Amino acid sequence: MMPLPSFNLASFNITSIVNKFRLSYFVFAILLCATFVSIFMYAETRMEQELVKARLLQQLELSQEKEGEQSIYSADPGIKIYRYDSAPDDLKALATKTVQETSVTVNTKTGASNTNLHFFAYTQGGQAYILTYLEDTELVMANYPVLAIFEQLEDIFANALRVAVILSLLIAIVFSQFSSRQITKPLLDLKKAVETDHHNLTELTHLPSEVGVLARAIDEKNKNLEQYLKREQLFTGDVSHELRTPLTIIMGASEILASQLAHDSHLSEFTNRISTTAKETSEIISALLLLSRAPEKLDAPQTSINNTAINEVQRLNYLLKYKSVTCTIIAEQEYFTNVRPELLKMALGNLIKNAFQYTDDGEVIITIDSDKIVVTDTGLGIPESMMPLLYERFERLEHSNTDDDSSTDKAFSNKVEGSGLGLSIVQRIMTHMGWELTHQANATGGSTFSIYYR
Known part of the structure; x- marks a missing residue:
């Protein structure tokens, strides 16, 4: 016998296509059951109203033939018919031509109990009546067998309906489990094929x-x-x-x-x-x-970060030849990482080159520790307008100097050598090696770029 599929509510994820199918089946089953229950309740109410109305009208006719004209007729079981002027005021206020139902409390030998009172207004020969029927009174089959049978069958139908609703929901859950798997199986096959x-x-x-x-x-x-x-x-x-x-x-x-x-x-x-x-x-x-x-096809020898930084500073030192800029490398010890030296040299070299090019006065500090390499400068910094394009190809900062004159403002752009590919290449290297590159503007001016290599 095939075991039923398990359902773990804690792992239920509404964004899953499978779970969306399951939920839709379950919601559909609930709506369908609610529709059938509503139809049953309406039909049961209408049938009961018609049966009660027919029974009370029959009793009114019998009572008139037997007792003549009276202000109140009483008949067993639970039937009482009022002439309109003799009816209680609360019934006068509520009664209409349609059979209605209200909850009442009655005293019995065993104590007070709640039951339902059916009533409606009826006019015969110019005389108005209010006819009432009290439920839960033992019906005599000889009096009105149809209503007696209906009262007995009403509970049976209600219990059967409850069982049908529960079974329908269970069937919907089981069916949704199997059908959702069949529906999503081609998608899972496609996923495996792509992988x-x-x-x-x-x-x-x-x-x-x-x-x-x-x-x-x-x-x-x-x-x-x-x-x-x-x-x-x-x-x-x-x-x-x-x-x-x-x-x-x-x-x-x-x-x-x-x-x-x-x-x-x-x-x-x-x-x-x-x-x-x-x-x-x-x-x-x-x-x-x-x-x-592909990154997984590259060997990654142990490479000294300190030596790479020192070599790049020496190689690019000519950019500081005519500037009052100092460069300092701070490292408590020699740090190593597993990477191709060419890639580390290109990434770190581009950051140092940018710091040297865009710093006219101050210092450039290269800090190395166990998880990152930080290049800090006191240069121009990067304006907010360029931040969204920071790592875009061919986007580059222009070094602008502004001189004030008594009559006009003179401005010119002193472009630094470069193609605008440096940071783009660095970002590509970071992605290739699974590292991370971040940028932070310094409060006193300049930029700080950090390479997280762990």
């Missing part, structure tokens, strides 16, 4: 249902993405391959030129600059190639 590198996705694309349409759309999108990624990888590989040869030639030529101009310190500075730039470009190409590969 398994699309090997089984083609098996679902032929389906004529909505799942098949969705599978075909995903399959087409995946193919377009694969083609795009393949083109990007080929482009990166081709560019790196084509640039390495001229860079090697430039580096070789600069070394030869440096050896021939060793006696001329002024020209030797330019040859060193050419060689250094060529080497940096080669390292950038290597880093970009690493970014084009």
Whole structure:
């Protein structure tokens, strides 16, 4: 025998499609049961009203034939008929031509008890009457068997209806469990197919249902993405391959030129600059190639953060040559992390370069601890208008100086070298390595960038 599916209310999640199907079935069952209960109650009320009305009218006719004209007729069981002028005032205020029902308290041999009083107004030959019938009085089958049978069957029908409602709700719960699984099974198959590198996705694309349409759309999108990624990888590989040869030639030529101009310190500075730039470009190409590969396919050797920071400060120190800016590296000890050194060099180098470029006076502090690298400067800072575009490609800060004149305000923009790709590349490296990059504006001016590498 197949066990019934379990239902854990604590784990019920309304956002789940399966649970939405289950809830909709249950709500539908409740609405359906409420509809049938309402119909039953209405039919039962109308039947009882008609039976009571017929019984009381019959008793009025019998009483008139037997007793003549009286102000009050009493008949067993529980029937009392008032001439309108002799009826209680509360009945006069409530009675209409429709049979009504009200709750009353009656005294019996066993004490006071609550029951229902049925009553209605009736006019015969110009004379008005109020006819009443008190429930829960033993009916004699000979008096009015139809009403007696109805009173007996009323409770049976009510109990049967309660059982039917409970069974309907239970059936709705069980049916919703099985049907929701069958309805959502194609979606779960589609999810598994997407998670398994699309090997089984083609098996679902032929389906004529909505799942098949969705599978075909995903399959087409995946193919377009694969083609795009393949083109990007080929482009990166081709560019790196084509640039390495001229860079090697430039580096070789600069070394030869440096050896021939060793006696001329002024020209030797330019040859060193050419060689250094060529080497940096080669390292950038290597880093970009690493970014084009999947993170899980990269090896991550233990790399010294301190040495990388020191080397980058020395490499970029020429940017501070004509500025009154100091740079300090603060680290209690030497810290290491598992990362490709090319990627760490590019990320940290871009942050230090930006700090050097946009700081004209003050200091740049690089702080290293066990979980983050912080680069703080006293430079221009980043205006609020640029914050949404902080890591966008080709967005860059313009260094603006404003001179006041007695007649006009003169303003010009002194653009710092760069392409606006630095922070974008840093953010891409962070995402690639699963690290985090944050920015915070300093209260005294400048910016603080933090790399969380743990």
